[in-house]
Amino acid sequence: MIKPQALKKGDHVAIVSLSAGVLGEEFAKHELNQGRKRIEELGLIPEFMPNSLKGIEFIKNHPEKRADDLKQAFADNQIKGIFCAIGGEDTYRLAPYLLNDPEFVKNVQQHPKLFTGFSDTTVNHLMLYQLGLTTYYGPNVINDLAELDTELLPYTKKTLKHYFQNPATTEISSSPVWYEERTDFSKAALDTPRVSHPETKGYQVQRGSGIVEGQLLGGCLDSLNSLLTDKRYNDEPKINEKYHLIPDAKEFEGKILFLETSEEKPTPEEYCGMLKKLKSKGILQAVVAIITGKPQNEVHYDEYCQILKEETEDTKTPLMTNLNFGHAYPRTALPYGLKARVDLDNRKLKIIEPYFAE
Structure with missing residues (x-):
C-alpha cells in the first residue's frame, strides 16, 4: 500500500x-x-x-x-x-x-x-x-x-x-465511555453534552483464541450491501461491478474484515440478509477474522452478535465485537490495507505497522 x-x-x-x-x-x-x-x-x-x-x-x-x-x-x-x-x-x-x-x-x-x-x-x-x-x-x-x-x-x-x-505500532483500546447519538443537532444544542454511559463490556470475543494477523479491509455493512443490491439505486450494483468497487473474494483472503452498521439501525433480519449477501460473494469465508463496531446506541447488539456467529459457524471464523469504529461514538480510525493483530485471549487490537510513510 x-x-x-x-x-x-x-x-x-x-x-x-x-x-x-x-x-x-x-x-x-x-x-x-x-x-x-x-x-x-x-x-x-x-x-x-x-x-x-x-x-x-x-x-x-x-x-x-x-x-x-x-x-x-x-x-x-x-x-x-x-x-x-x-x-x-x-x-x-x-x-x-x-x-x-x-x-x-x-x-x-x-x-x-x-x-x-x-x-x-x-x-x-x-x-x-x-x-x-x-x-x-x-x-x-x-x-x-x-x-x-x-x-x-x-x-x-x-x-x-x-x-x-x-x-511503529498502534494499540487501539476500548473507550472507557460510549455516547448516544444526539436527537437535536440545532444551534440550541451547542455546548450541551451527549448522553454518555460507562463501557461495561469492552471488546468481546464471540469466537476464537490465540492471535490472528492480517491486513484490514471492510467498512459500513449497509454501504457494502447497497453496492451489491439495487435496494437504494438500480444502477449501484452495475457501477460496483464495472469498477470493481468491492474487491472479489480472492482479495479478501487472509484479511481481517471490519464491519459496522449505519445510523439506520438495521433490524436483525436485515443484518442477517446483509451478511448472507457478503457470504454469497465468498467474502465472509475468505477472511481470517471479523471485527465489528459497536452499533449506534447499542441497538440490536446482542442479536447482531448471535447472527454473526450463526453466519460464520461453518468457517469458525474468529470474531471480536464492540469496537469503537463506525457509527457509534466515540470513534477510532482503522487504516485500510495495513497489518493488524487481533489478540483474542487478551481482547486486544494492534496495528503492527506505522499508519503513515516514514
Missing part, C-alpha cells in the same frame, strides 16, 4: 462533500463554524473545496462536481489531508468520474494524502484502496470535528491527534 505522510501543524487540509451536501446548508451553519474552529485548533488550515458548501440539492444533482473537488484536493501539493464532511448514500456515483481519469489516478499514487471519513465514505475508501492508497476509516467533519459539546469527545480527539503521529 502507498501511505501518506502524517499531518503536521500548519498543514492545509481539504474538506470535501462526496456524499451528502449538508455542510453547505444554512441549518448546519453552526456545525460548519464549529468544525472549522476545531480543525484550526488542531493546528491545521481548512480549505473548503469549491463545491463542498453548495448544499444538499446541488451536491445530489452533481456527482461530477463532487468528484472535481476530490480531484482538486489530490492535485494541490499544498493540501496534505482530506476530511470528508459527512456520509450519505450515493457516493458510488463518483466512480466513473474518478476511476476513468488517469490524471486523478496518477495524483493519488504520486501525491498520497491522508483521507478520513466513514459510513457511505466506505465506497470512496474502496476506490482509493483499488488505487493502492492507505486511507483511514475514521472521523469526519460534521459527526466528529463539529461535535456540539464544548470539547471534542476525548477518545475521538486522541484519534485525530494520532493523525499527527507515526509510531
Whole structure:
C-alpha cells in the first residue's frame, strides 16, 4: 500500500462533500463554524473545496462536481489531508468520474494524502484502496470535528491527534465511555453534552483464541450491501461491478474484515440478509477474522452478535465485537490495507505497522 505522510501543524487540509451536501446548508451553519474552529485548533488550515458548501440539492444533482473537488484536493501539493464532511448514500456515483481519469489516478499514487471519513465514505475508501492508497476509516467533519459539546469527545480527539503521529505500532483500546447519538443537532444544542454511559463490556470475543494477523479491509455493512443490491439505486450494483468497487473474494483472503452498521439501525433480519449477501460473494469465508463496531446506541447488539456467529459457524471464523469504529461514538480510525493483530485471549487490537510513510 502507498501511505501518506502524517499531518503536521500548519498543514492545509481539504474538506470535501462526496456524499451528502449538508455542510453547505444554512441549518448546519453552526456545525460548519464549529468544525472549522476545531480543525484550526488542531493546528491545521481548512480549505473548503469549491463545491463542498453548495448544499444538499446541488451536491445530489452533481456527482461530477463532487468528484472535481476530490480531484482538486489530490492535485494541490499544498493540501496534505482530506476530511470528508459527512456520509450519505450515493457516493458510488463518483466512480466513473474518478476511476476513468488517469490524471486523478496518477495524483493519488504520486501525491498520497491522508483521507478520513466513514459510513457511505466506505465506497470512496474502496476506490482509493483499488488505487493502492492507505486511507483511514475514521472521523469526519460534521459527526466528529463539529461535535456540539464544548470539547471534542476525548477518545475521538486522541484519534485525530494520532493523525499527527507515526509510531511503529498502534494499540487501539476500548473507550472507557460510549455516547448516544444526539436527537437535536440545532444551534440550541451547542455546548450541551451527549448522553454518555460507562463501557461495561469492552471488546468481546464471540469466537476464537490465540492471535490472528492480517491486513484490514471492510467498512459500513449497509454501504457494502447497497453496492451489491439495487435496494437504494438500480444502477449501484452495475457501477460496483464495472469498477470493481468491492474487491472479489480472492482479495479478501487472509484479511481481517471490519464491519459496522449505519445510523439506520438495521433490524436483525436485515443484518442477517446483509451478511448472507457478503457470504454469497465468498467474502465472509475468505477472511481470517471479523471485527465489528459497536452499533449506534447499542441497538440490536446482542442479536447482531448471535447472527454473526450463526453466519460464520461453518468457517469458525474468529470474531471480536464492540469496537469503537463506525457509527457509534466515540470513534477510532482503522487504516485500510495495513497489518493488524487481533489478540483474542487478551481482547486486544494492534496495528503492527506505522499508519503513515516514514
